[in-house]
Amino acid sequence: MTLAHTIRLRAARARANVVRMVRSSGAGHLGGALSCIDIVAAIYSTMRADPANPAWPERDRFVLSAGHKCMAQYAVLADAGYFPLEVLDTYGKLGSKIPGHPDMHKLPGIEANTGALGHGLAICVGMALGLRGTRAKVFTILGDGELPEGSNWEAFAAAAFHQVDNLTAFIDVNGLQISGSTEDVMDMEPIDAKLRSFGWDVRCVDGHDVEQLIEVLAGVPFTAGKPSAVIARTVKSKGLSFAEGDVNYHYWKPKDGELAQAEAETQVEIDRLERGCHARRVA
Amino acid sequence: MLGESRDPRKVFGAAVTAIANTDERVVILSADSGKSSGFTQFAADHPDRYFELGIMEQGVTGVAAGLATTGKIPVFCAIAPFTTARPFEMVRNDVGYMRQNVKIVGRNSGISYSDLGATHHSLEDFAIMRMIPGMTVIAPQDPSEIEAAARAMLQHDGPVYLRIGNDPIPEIFEPGPFAIGKARVAREGSDVTLVSTGNLTAPALEAAAMAGENGVSVEVLAMPTVWPLDAAALLTSAAKTGRVVTVEEHYVIGGLGTIVQETLSGQAVPVMKLGIPHEYATSGPYLEVLAHYGLDARGIATVVSGG
Numbered sequence: 364m365t366l367a368h369t370i371r372l373r374a375a376r377a378r379a380n381v382v383r384m385v386r387s388s389g390a391g392h393l394g395g396a397l398s399c400i401d402i403v404a405a406i407y408s409t410m411r412a413d414p415a416n417p418a419w420p421e422r423d424r425f426v427l428s429a430g431h432k433c434m435a436q437y438a439v440l441a442d443a444g445y446f447p448l449e450v451l452d453t454y455g456k457l458g459s460k461i462p463g464h465p466d467m468h469k470l471p472g473i474e475a476n477t478g479a480l481g482h483g484l485a486i487c488v489g490m491a492l493g494l495r496g497t498r499a500k501v502f503t504i505l506g507d508g509e510l511p512e513g514s515n516w517e518a519f520a521a522a523a524f525h526q527v528d529n530l531t532a533f534i535d536v537n538g539l540q541i542s543g544s545t546e547d548v549m550d551m552e553p554i555d556a557k558l559r560s561f562g563w564d565v566r567c568v569d570g571h572d573v574e575q576l577i578e579v580l581a582g583v584p585f586t587a588g589k590p591s592a593v594i595a596r597t598v599k600s601k602g603l604s605f606a607e608g609d610v611n612y613h614y615w616k617p618k619d620g621e622l623a624q625a626e627a628e629t630q631v632e633i634d635r636l637e638r639g640c641h642a643r644r645v646a
Numbered sequence: 647m648l649g650e651s652r653d654p655r656k657v658f659g660a661a662v663t664a665i666a667n668t669d670e671r672v673v674i675l676s677a678d679s680g681k682s683s684g685f686t687q688f689a690a691d692h693p694d695r696y697f698e699l700g701i702m703e704q705g706v707t708g709v710a711a712g713l714a715t716t717g718k719i720p721v722f723c724a725i726a727p728f729t730t731a732r733p734f735e736m737v738r739n740d741v742g743y744m745r746q747n748v749k750i751v752g753r754n755s756g757i758s759y760s761d762l763g764a765t766h767h768s769l770e771d772f773a774i775m776r777m778i779p780g781m782t783v784i785a786p787q788d789p790s791e792i793e794a795a796a797r798a799m800l801q802h803d804g805p806v807y808l809r810i811g812n813d814p815i816p817e818i819f820e821p822g823p824f825a826i827g828k829a830r831v832a833r834e835g836s837d838v839t840l841v842s843t844g845n846l847t848a849p850a851l852e853a854a855a856m857a858g859e860n861g862v863s864v865e866v867l868a869m870p871t872v873w874p875l876d877a878a879a880l881l882t883s884a885a886k887t888g889r890v891v892t893v894e895e896h897y898v899i900g901g902l903g904t905i906v907q908e909t910l911s912g913q914a915v916p917v918m919k920l921g922i923p924h925e926y927a928t929s930g931p932y933l934e935v936l937a938h939y940g941l942d943a944r945g946i947a948t949v950v951s952g953g
Contacts, residue, residue: 420717467744474715476743479735485705486740489712489720492697514736517705525697 364640366408367573372636373442374404374573378602379629380438380451385615386622388455392463393606393615395432398537398570398597399504403427403435405576406502406533407443414444417471421497424490426475428483429506429535430464436473437461445472481512484532488522491530491590500583504533508540510551516561523562528584531591532563535570537599539610555594563592570595603628648848649817652789654810655753659684661796662721666695671719672800673697677706679724683753707733710748711740719747719800725759726752726768726809730775741805742778749799750775750807755785756845756895757927758812760935764926768809773900775807776873782826783873784808785844785894788817791870794824802826811845811895813932818848819868827871829879835865838950839883841892843869843902849936850893852943857951864950872902877909884915891950893920893941920949 364372377400385391403425410423427436434454441448446460450470453459460469464478474490477483483503491501505515522530534554542548551557555565564585568575576595583591599613600606603625606615617625666672666688673695674685680696681689689696697713699706703724710720722729729752730737741748752768759766775783784806786795792810799806819832832847833854842850847868854864867883869876884890890910892903903919910917922939929935936942940949 424715475712476739479739481704482708482736482740485708485736486712486715488705489709490715491712492709493713493716493718514704514708517699517702518708521699521702521705521709524700 366577368636368640370401370405370408370573370577372633372640373408373439374401375629375632375636376442377404377435377438379626379633380441380448381434382622382625382629383451384434384437384454384461385617387452390614390616391434391454392431392613394539394599394613395429395506395535395537396435397601397603398599399429399432399535400435400438401571401573402504402533402535402576402595403439405573405580407439409577409580410500410502411498414472417445421499423499424474424487424501426477426483426487426501426503427465428477428503429480429509430477430483432506433461433463433465436465440470440472446470480506480509481514484515484518485521487530487532488518488527491522491527492525494529499529501530502533504535507534507536507538507545507551507554510534510554511549519558519561519563522590526588527590528586528588531583531593533593533595535595535597537597539599539613541613543610558592562589564589565592565594567594567596570597571601602632651814651816653814654789654792654812655682656684657789657792658723658751658753658796658810661793662800663688665797665800666692669719669800670695671717673713673718673720675699675706675710675720675722677701677703677724677728683723683751703728704733704736707736708740711736711744711746714746714748719749721749721751723751723753725766726755726771727766730768730771730807734774737775738778742781745780746805747803748805750805752807752809754812755809756811757922757935758845758932760932761929763929767927769897769922769927770900771807771809772872772894772896772902776905778805780804781873782806782871784826784871786810786870787844787847787868788815788819790817790821791819791824794822795870798824798826809844815845816848818851824870827874827876829867829869829876831865831883832868833864833866835863835887837863837887838889838891839865839867839887840946840950841867841869841880841890841902841906843872843894846893846895846941849941849943850946853946853950856943856947860951862951869902873905875905875909880906880909881913884910884913888915890915890917891920892917893946895941896921897924898922899924918949920946
């Protein structure tokens with residue numbers, strides 16, 4: 364199986380895992396989880412980390428700055444073997460190890476307690492500085508809706524000033540936030556030009572195109588001595604036909620029939636990819 | 647008797663530098679604040695462990711937490727309100743909630759930047775920092791105690807907030823090791839317990855001596871660890887004297903006095919709290935501002951003497 368197919372299949376299973384969590388809790392931050400989930404799957408499928416030894420000191424780190432998208436991370440971590448799939452069925456339950464925003468002390472593979480927006484990037488700058496001289500790299504995903512947080516721009520400046528080139532920040536540009544389009548709420552475009560002017564090397568990709576994600580992940584740092592940013596254009600709630608691009612699914616409380624439809628649609632995609640895999644094996 | 651006075655910032659910087667010179671886990675973070683915190687020599691000697699980030703206290707606090715996840719022991723020292731109130735959510739989440747071994751130091755704390763106005767006062771730092779579960783809050787009381795507390799802070803595994811002042815302060819204790827969470831009876835007495843911390847323990851001791859001349863026997867319970875409070879020492883002393891006065895360079899609500907009241911709730915012991923009233927404090931020369939609010943030795947003596 365090619366790396367691209369592995370990642371697509373992982374992302375497909377992870378989408379089903381997200382729906383499984385929402386079935387457990389009755390609600391969840393769906394839209395952003397599904398806009399970034401291909402990126403999360405690509406990162407975990409290429410980073411140097413060992414699910415059996417999650418505290419390995421020289422592991423690569425991944426921090427989900429947009430912590431409300433944590434269902435994507437839980438879904439991929441479970442698929443990668445960091446914890447049993449049954450933990451997904453505790454989402455929203457008393458004392459769950461997978462709360463509505465991630466807690467590093469509850470679950471292996473979580474590196475930071477994000478959720479309040481604008482925190483992840485500075486933490487990653489510190490991690491990357493602390494890991495200088497090792498092979499470890501640091502990856503993060505910021506949401507486009509959290510870019511107005513001023514603390515992000517402190518961290519963007521600091522990373523470039525200190526030439527933190529073992530840090531890669533994906534910006535999940537799904538273009539929507541609770542109140543509407545990011546353009547209407549607080550337009551931060553052009554994001555790529557802003558980051559370049561802050562001293563980052565920037566690439567722009569389709570955040571659902573696994574081949575493009577593999578290429579940028581293989582290419583970091585894009586320039587020695589500079590932090591790397593990837594502007595990933597995505598679709599909110601990608602993979603669920605009834606929810607794609609609809610701001611009302613930022614936080615999803617399934618209505619009648621939606622869960623069953625979501626389960627069916629995610630399973631169809633898994634089946635399709637597995638058939639493709641099988642077909643290749645037969646050929 | 648009060649001993650030699652020394653600059654708290656220089657004492658602190660030198661103490662941390664002496665440890666950091668041999669402990670490579672220690673890293674210094676600066677928000678354009680490191681060199682005025684006593685780290686000029688460290689920055690020159692260890693550029694790989696001195697991170698200048700400019701004036702971005704939120705960013706510095708997050709970076710500190712990230713560094714700590716990799717086993718470093720970050721020390722971030724700046725003017726007190728800018729290490730506490732300004733980046734509070736980063737302290738709460740990135741340091742506190744993430745349980746990271748970060749040392750946050752507020753210098754020029756309390757009202758010690760008295761002439762610079764209320765933006766530069768930190769009169770709520772005890773209150774807000776103790777609200778973070780797992781946070782230790784320390785206010786050393788003399789130069790030797792700053793040195794010992796700096797060592798204890800770096801040896802302690804967990805987040806610490808330590809505050810120091812600006813003006814030179816006198817030696818008041820025999821130098822010795824600093825035990826986090828322990829009070830010390832700085833003067834024995836039987837009529838009233840005077841609980842003090844930070845810069846005001848020196849005038850508290852003077853006040854106790856003045857009250858003694860008036861026939862009031864004051865026990866001074868020096869409380870360099872504001873949180874968690876040494877409840878046992880407080881309960882013992884309060885049971886002995888039956889009356890408690892607290893004094894601190896902090897708002898009269900939310901800080902040491904409030905913690906003492908909480909600790910003594912259920913005890914039939916009256917508590918009187920001395921501190922800065924809950925207002926934007928006046929500005930002026932430090933000692934004059936303290937006297938204005940009755941926080942000099944004379945003012946404290948008047949209260950503990952029952953007047």
